[in-house]
Amino acid sequence: MKQDPISVFFDIRDCPQILNxxxxxxxxxxxxxxxxxxxNLESVYDEYDQTFVPLKQLLDQxxxxxxxxxxxxxxxxxxxxxxxxxxxxVESLMSDNCILSLEAKFYLxxxxxxxxxxxxxxxxxxxxxxxxxxxxxxxxxxxxxxx
Numbered sequence: 001m002k003q004d005p006i007s008v009f010f011d012i013r014d015c016p017q018i019l020n021x022x023x024x025x026x027x028x029x030x031x032x033x034x035x036x037x038x039x040n041l042e043s044v045y046d047e048y049d050q051t052f053v054p055l056k057q058l059l060d061q062x063x064x065x066x067x068x069x070x071x072x073x074x075x076x077x078x079x080x081x082x083x084x085x086x087x088x089x090v091e092s093l094m095s096d097n098c099i100l101s102l103e104a105k106f107y108l109x110x111x112x113x114x115x116x117x118x119x120x121x122x123x124x125x126x127x128x129x130x131x132x133x134x135x136x137x138x139x140x141x142x143x144x145x146x147x
Contacts, residue, residue, distance in 0.1 A: 022034055022059055022060060022062075022063035022068075022069055032060055032063060032064075041055040041056040041059070042054070042055075042056050042057075043055070043056075044080045046080055046081040048081070049081050051081070053080035053081055053083070053084050054084075055077060055080050055083070058080075058083060058084060058087055059077070061087070062087070070124065071120070072120075072121070093105065102132045102133075103129055103132050103133050103134040103135075106125055106128045106129035106132060106134060107129055107134060107138060109125040109129075110122065110125045110126055110129055110139070113125055126139050
């Protein structure tokens with residue numbers, strides 16, 4: 001499977017490897033299979049916050065929701081508490097408890113990311129926009145199709 005580059009500056013090979021990152025589901029049991037089971041990430045201690053972060057549970061959540069752990073999420077694993085806050089923020093922003101539709105939220109994300117020349121994140125947001133019922137003309141034609 002070919003993976004997207006992280007950005008124009010980094011390649012996937014530059015992304016830190018988390019040894020037991022989820023890689024696929026066992027088709028018979030539904031269990032998450034990992035690259036290695038030698039590293040225990042059930043609970044990682046954050047010395048600054050002096051709390052334990054359930055990193056394995058967070059990785060599993062991301063994998064179940066998106067079918068993969070993306071490179072930028074792998075990088076965030078090196079900062080477990082920040083990764084936890086990141087996931088909470090994304091969940092809060094993308095919840096249905098808002099006036100904006102999910103497709104509008106993703107389109108706003110597409111517009112914001114396009115200002116920073118990050119093709120990797122732009123591709124992810126465009127994909128989610130389309131998968132959540134967004135109009136393909138908005139992506140291909142730009143703002144003149146948005147009303």
